Amino acid sequence: MNLRLIAIGAGVLIILSLPLAGAIAGPDFAGQGDGKGGGLLSSLGLSGPARPPDAAARAAARAASPGPAEQPRTDSRCGPELTAPQGLEAQTCVLEGDGQTWGRSYYRNTSGRPLDAVLTVMGPAGRTVQIRCAVGPGDEPGLCETPREESVGAPDGYSAVAEFAVPDDEGRLLLRSGSNSPAPREG
Structure with a gap:
């Protein structure tokens, strides 16, 4: 029973370490070091399409905008x-x-x-x-x-x-x- 618990724990650690391995790997494994894609996550098909640089700024601006418009005073x-x-x-x-x-x-x-x-x-x-x-x-x-x-x-x-x-x-x-x-x- 302890062996099963160790095997499950090891599997969880491997799954959790994939994002970290992708960040460390950098450019994709084909040696295309152009910085636009690649890394372990994209080679596994786990990352989405690359976002243009201004998309991150727009997303941050939307997140910083206030909620619904304030209701008029009654x-x-x-x-x-x-x-x-x-x-x-x-x-x-x-x-x-x-x-x-x-x-x-x-x-x-x-x-x-x-x-x-x-x-x-x-x-x-x-x-x-x-x-x-x-x-x-x-x-x-x-x-x-x-x-x-x-x-x-x-x-x-x-x-x-x-x-x-x-x-x-x-x-x-x-x-x-x-x-x-x-x-x-x-x-």
């Missing part, structure tokens, strides 16, 4: 997190970034039934964007978001409101969440 103004006794939590925000403004409402619907949400963003000069979202039941958080529109006027001129209602109960309102809602008072 600012948000959010109202408080609100909870309805029927099992609904929500928070509504106005987001601004890259010259655009939009609304987003984060929610969690543990009521056990599907709900409807209407998210409205109101902006300067009477500009309004509205979207309806289906809010499925479950413990996983979800979001409802309006399309992004080009920003007009000051950022504080925008507000958003999300209204969550029961669809089969004549639209009975369960929760209204706003981006600039005052925090609930204690006491």
Whole structure:
């Protein structure tokens, strides 16, 4: 058994020493000492085609370049997190970034039934964007978001409101969440 282990170890050493032997051998065995190819690795067919000298510089430049482009900054103004006794939590925000403004409402619907949400963003000069979202039941958080529109006027001129209602109960309102809602008072 020890003889087998020694034979395996010797084989591994031979395989690992091939690159070192190629580096030491230099030009190929045919005596073509032109420096363009050769060496033990190319004679065994283990090395790829020679790279032009500038290819290494280009590869190094690519490796040094930064990753993906930096994402534009997004600012948000959010109202408080609100909870309805029927099992609904929500928070509504106005987001601004890259010259655009939009609304987003984060929610969690543990009521056990599907709900409807209407998210409205109101902006300067009477500009309004509205979207309806289906809010499925479950413990996983979800979001409802309006399309992004080009920003007009000051950022504080925008507000958003999300209204969550029961669809089969004549639209009975369960929760209204706003981006600039005052925090609930204690006491």
